[in-house]
Amino acid sequence: LKSPDRGTPAATGEHARIRRILNRLPPAPAALVVGPGDDAAVWEAPRGTLQVLTTDALVEGVHFDRRLTSPADIGYRALAVNISDVAAMGGAPHLALLSLALPDGITSEVLDGLVDGLLDMAAEANVSLAGGNITHTPGPLLLDVTVVGSVKPRKVLRRAGAQPGDFIYVTGALGAAAAGLGWLRDAPEGDIPSAEPADAEMAACVARYRRPSPRTRIGTLLGRSRVASACMDLSDGLGDAVRQVSEASGTGAWLDAAALPIPGGARRWFASRGEDPLEAASVSDDYELLFTVPRRRLGRLRHVAREARGVPLTRIGEVTKGRSIEIRDGERRLPLPSGYEHFRKP
Amino acid sequence: LKSPDRGTPAATGEHARIRRILNRLPPAPAALVVGPGDDAAVWEAPRGTLQVLTTDALVEGVHFDRRLTSPADIGYRALAVNISDVAAMGGAPHLALLSLALPDGITSEVLDGLVDGLLDMAAEANVSLAGGNITHTPGPLLLDVTVVGSVKPRKVLRRAGAQPGDFIYVTGALGAAAAGLGWLRDAPEGDIPSAEPADAEMAACVARYRRPSPRTRIGTLLGRSRVASACMDLSDGLGDAVRQVSEASGTGAWLDAAALPIPGGARRWFASRGEDPLEAASVSDDYELLFTVPRRRLGRLRHVAREARGVPLTRIGEVTKGRSIEIRDGERRLPLPSGYEHFRKP
Secondary structure (H helix, E strand, C coil): CCCCCCCCCHHHHHHHHHHHHHHHCCCCCCCCEECCCCCCCEEEECCEEEEEEEEEEEEEECCCCCCCCEECCCCHHHHHHHHHHHHHCCCEEEEEEEEEEEEECCHHHHHHHHHHHHHHHHHHHCCCEEEEEEEEEECCCCCCCCEEEEECCCCCCCCCCCCEEEEEEEECCCCCCHHHHHHHHHHHCCCCCCCCCCHHHHHHHHHHHHHCCCCCCHHHHHHHHHHCCCECCCCCCHCCCCCCCCHCCCCCEEEHHCCCCCCCHHHHHHHHCCCHHHHHHHCCCCCCEEECCCCCHHHHHHHHCCCCCCCCEEEEEEEEECEHHHHHHHHEEEECCCCCCCCCCC | CCCECCCCCHHHHHHHHHHHHHHCCCCCCCCCCEEECCCCCEEECCCCCEEEEEEEEEEEHHHHHHHHHHHHHHHHHHHHHHHHHHCCCEEEEEEEEEEEEEEECHHHHHHHHHHHHHHHHHHHHEEEEEEEEEEEEECCEEEEEEEEEEEECCCCCCCCCCCCEEEEEECCCCEEEEEEEEEEEEEECCCCCCCCCHHHHHHHHHHHHHHHCCHHHHHHHHHHHHHCCCEECCCHHHHHHHHHHHHHCEEEEEEHHHCCCCHHHHHHHHHHHCCHHHHHHHCCCCCCEEEEEHHHHHEEEEEEEECCCCCCCEEEEEEEEECEEEEEEEEEEEEEECCCCCCCCC
16 A cells, blocks of 8 residues: 555545554565555565465456445455465465555545455464555546465466366355345345344354355465465355366366255255246355366375365266266256356346 | 456457457567466566566546547556566566456547557567456546566665765656656647647657656666666656665765756747746656666766666755755755645546
8 A cells, every 4th residue: 555545635534544554554565575655565475385376356347236235344355356266276375465446435434444454364364455646536446456476386276187087176165145135136125134044054154155165274285285276266166167167178078966065055045036046056255166086196185184174075977078068967967157247226 | 468358248349359468469489478358467577687566557537638648648658667677676677467357448440549559559668468357447548557577686676775975866857757657638629649839849758758668678777787876767857866875875966956957948838838947847657767776886877877868967965964945046945846636637
């Protein structure tokens, strides 16, 4: 956070905003040689590592709706989605840069919320906010986050590398985020961003939507142990991930509908709305990892599963030679749902 | 550029847009272990270096006006302003990530222009586009660029470090960008983004506004030679830079009005508009470097000047003990103009 707002006459107000953010930061680690407040951050990467770099933006009205999601949850998510990308490469996240475009009418309270939510995620993932910038915008609120991580050479997880016969796994649960967002969209007027469903399983889905858990621990375990032949995060849903991994690897895939770890709360929610759970779960942005495992590595996978601290690893299908991608639902063969909208205006 | 547009139903269109960008990229260097197209980029930093990291966004209607600036010049600038920040730390830039928020109506031609301009700057600075993302936005066009560079330990240039008695220098020329933008704002209707002033000196100012030259070579020379006690780029103008360096260093400064390297074309432009050249030049975003030099290092500075390939290094003032900042114009003592708008709607 190096400079005042560029582009508004109220530069002093923006100076104050940056000070406000800087005051909220925990002490920087020694590896951050120059932290926020200079022209750029300077960082010493862990010895013998490669750097992992990713950037992703959240735009109001496209990726989130402030009527449904609190500023803190928006800030949390903006960092989580990027950490998830680092995890999907087998990397450990270290630093974040935050680029904020603020429309008129963003109060100090909203700004504090955005930053505090981002810092919550940063603390959970042991990430330091190393810099960024604030600008005014005549358009919607936009948070663009860059995350820098590290990975050991030859421990990098790519999308390409799946081989026919490899098993396909996912971490955690599928469809929870979509069900949680659905519940928020249908929630009665009031303070929706902090509303809680009475049903505990539904509440878990809402929590999942509000604060996705990037799978950094499992990502690094998969990379280090060389268990996975390919890996990708589910930022655009299961359908998109299976398609991308297949395309990058030059393979096809089938998935077992009955094996998909769709939680009961999500299943019931989709059913109550007349939605096909399979389809709804396939386009849910759960930020889980999809990965493929050669059969000879299943022994090592058990080690990873034991270290996964309760996050389930579920076998959901198999990589195939052909280029087709299908779901097997008993005797039925269904095409995999594709297409995805992060956010549809309610 | 790892993923389709998130947030529009026209995902296939966005897939095509990403392919379109990827097709324009030159071959990646070997250090880019994983380039665009995966969850994140993976990069091997030069051995024995620290990583320099910065991000800055350009927003339509705030930092640029598409009626005045071509897509290629917008793309060029979006990367140049970030490279300038790396240069101001004494770093060499290596990689860029591009986060694009595209409103409706951005044609392939405009997208190609943005990317080609960015790649022009990338080629000049030996930078590789390593990744990024594209999203739809209901708001203005926004380009957020992250640049990653490297610097040797103990060769880092900070804003803090200036000592009373140090001389203050700037690279290149001051005020050219502001004069160039002024000319474009007053240009007659027609194809303003490619219009050329008849006056050669004015044309140089317009060129300077359109394609700022980040001072990477001089930045790394200043860092390596340990000539500069403090350094910052003029992204928000001379006045802001002097103030920031003084604040970070706990010093004051005086500048010699007669010494400011304001080119003749810019002086004449400001005069013709009834603007004070001093004031106009102080708030011009020229992306030059401001740096301070202890007197005992003046010998080494001459070496740097010889290696600067024709970019002038001009002494413009001195660091002082007090905390005041003033301009000396003959016998007059003026406060330094502050405040800055990158872009004011014409």
